[in-house]
Amino acid sequence: MYKEFSISLFTLTMMTKRGIILGIILVVGLLMACIYGFLSIKRHKTPHNPSSIFSVVPPDALIVQRFRSFEDVCDTYLFSDAILGSFCGSDNGIFQFLDKVSSAEVACESIFSLHYTGKNILQVLLGIQYSFGENQFLQLCNELGGATLYKHYNKADIYQLSIDHQILYITLTNGFLLAATSSVVVESSIRHLASGRSLLDNQAFSSLLSLSTSESDVYVCVQQFDKIIGSLLGKRMLPYTDFVTKSVSWIALSGTTSGDIVSLSGSLLVDKGDANFLSVFTNQNRAPVKIWEQIPSSTMAFFSFSPSNFDLYRQQYDNYLEIHKKNKQTAAKIKEWEDKTGLDLNGWFGLLYPAEVGLAWVPVHGGYQWVTIVRSNQIQQVRKHLGFPAPDAKLPPVVLPNPAVGALSALFGPFFAKSPESYYTILDNSLFYGSKELLESLCSDRKAPSLYGVLKHGSAKGKWMEESGLTCVVQVAEARDSLFNLCNALHIPLIKKALSQFQSTLTIFQVSSLGGKPYANLVLYTHTTKPSSISAKTASTGLIDTESIPMNVGSFKIFNHISRKDEEIVQMADSILIQKDQTGKEMWRTRRKFAIVDNVAQIDYFRNNKLQMLFVSEGTELCLLDILGRLTSPYPVQLTVPARKGPFLFDLDSNKEYQIFLIHTDNSLRLYNRSGTASPVWRPFIPEDRIDQKPMSLLYSGEHYWIVFGTKKDYLLTSDGSVAVVFQRRNRIKQDAKIEIDTNGTLVGTTTQGRILTVQLSTGTIKTRKP
Secondary structure (H helix, E strand, O other): OOOOOOHHHHOOOOOOHHHHHHHHHHHHHHHHHHHOOOOOOOOOOOOOOHHHHHOOOOOOOOEEEEEOOHHHHHHHHOOOOOHHHHHHOOOOHHHHHHHHHOOOOOOOOEEEEEEEOOOOOEEEEEEEEOOOOHHHHHHHHHHOOOEEEEEEEOOEEEEEEEEOOEEEEEEEEOOEEEEEOOHHHHHHHHHHHHHOOOHHHOHHHHHHHHHOOOOOOEEEEHHHHHHHHHHHHOHHHHHHHHHHHHHOOEEEEEEEEEOOEEEEEEEEEOOOHHHOHHHHHOOOOOEEOOHHHOOEOOOOEEEEEOOOOHHHHHHHHHHHHHHOOOHHHHHHHHHHHHHHHOOOHHHHHHOOOEEEEEEEEEEEOOEEEEEEEEEEOOHHHHHHHHOOOOOOOOOOOOOEEOOOOOHHHHHHOHHHOOOOOOEEEEEOOEEEEEOHHHHHHHHHOOOOOEHHHHHOOOOOOOOOOOEEOEEEEEEEOOOHHHHHHHOOOOOHHHHHHHHOOOOEEEEEEEEEEEOOEEEEEEEEEEEOOOOOOOOOOOOOOOOOOOOOOOOOOEEEEEEEOOOOEEEEEEEOOOOOEEEEOOOOOEEEEOOOOOOEOOOOEEEOOOOOOOOEEEEEEOOOEEEEEOOOOOEOOOOOEEOOOOEEEEEEEEOOOOOOOOEEEEEEOOOOEEEEOOOOOEOOOOOOEOOOOOEOOOOEEEEEOOEEEEEEEEOOEEEEEOOOOOEEEEEEHHHOEOOOOOOEEOOOOEEEEEEOOOOEEEEEOOOOEEEEEOO
């Protein structure tokens, strides 16, 4: 899953609540940029020959993505396991074009580039190395629904296609097939091809190519990022982009995808020296990132930097301010603080023996507040210097008024100014500055999972750098409903559609120096299932934590076999279960605490027409309660591997010999019998991608088959869990269409592309045809 990375840079400058909402929506904004051709990293070992394919890209490109084959383009845009497939939608001319020609065997490089065409409109250009002749090109156009000559431009014929009511402009020139939904973009590419000018003539981009590896696939022009934001969010947001456009000129990234995780790395072009903010890390060694071990797991945004030489950092940061004529404003704030306190600011900060400085937006009393953190190398010496009381193991840490309010914002700029610094405390080896209520909340809940503690148990484990110069983390889990206030109305429907695909998004962006050159590392997690009913008050990072799986706070409908009414079980925040009747009256509540992970299923365990409630509690045990809330023997059953989804219940033979499926934190699908015992005939199924949905049962000749839907592939399993058929790419199964096995032993269904799918079970042969 590949999304954006620059959101983390925005976090440095937007430190108000509105700013963070903007920061969050920029995650979505960058996802929307993907709609226009920015995503899905594919790594294929082919010779690096950029001049041929890059020559179709006009010099004003904002984002460029290179594909090593046409098949990669189709995989990225068309199929349900591809992120762009879910974002692009069928109302896009390029999507329709790719859909019609996806079966073509075209082994050649292709390229997408994003362009700003005025009036806050972004358009994408698709370029394909096309080895066929003019006649074959015209035949292709006619097969797509008929082409009309739109314009003869600069010795090239531009045709207009109407594919399923979507307009596309297409041409064949100089061995390239060019397509776009805007004729202006196609004309620009033709014009620059004819003149021999292209993006390669951009000096900064050419410099980037010399820095980047041969495997770089995505190139982002950060210095023109204001055009993307202006289009997606409107002109009123342009002032917030100033810092980003000055941070770095271009970024080149390449990497790999694995399930819901994207891991990318690459080069940053700092061609303007001290005028680029990220130049301050060029001469710094990497240092440990530790502060995120001390902040809550539900932290919405986190930023820290740990330069190995703070004096050098200050010098280069001052150079950056001077170049952009902001040094006088900073100097005035420092002088104001020194006059007020009678202290030397640099000397005061040095006595904290700083190893890392951070800023976090953390939850407190139903809202979020900023806290500033300074990790110290000699915290005991700092305690003595500040006269801070020694810690008492029986009492929470002391929170005291801060006599040096404003020091950190004066030192490190306006992005620290929204942390009030009115009080401070010392936790472990760090000083925390913020409001009194926030610090007291942090002090009283030291056993809660930390941000790092959750990350290290999740899918992104080992993907980030433990040592870095700058680290930014942004989580989008609970604030999605607040995003639309900042969007252009034109894009709101598309953003809503996109967000409906994602339960949560987490981005880790890091900048370090390798060999005196800035180096970027990105880890992105996006869980692409429907949102759960987890309460907004519940920590939700989007990563599976095998030690602390989120409780599904909410209500669950059940049928009461005594009253013959639909009632509900309510999961309270304190892990107590309450049953309420149809009028809302409380019938009972449990004394023992349970934490329902996913859902509640009902079974007739004793086969006496009385129903019990089956669910997974805390991920570690399978529980069965009777209609009065009492545990029923032989439950609870301890699970050998924590579960995160289920139970999924089947009574295949209508004899109440239930089959119970659970999806575990190791991504395995396991089968249990009615007593919660692992099935002796079922081998745990662990696919390469992620599974989150209930399997589908099919019956043929007395044997049960199972269809399992993954994020990248679908699987047909036999009754013992063995893989019979794998469905991928254009053969993936449309889930809401009818699926059955006929009397000839042929599975019949529909692909996500609307084609008829047939699979001969005896041979595993897959065929598709038009309906």
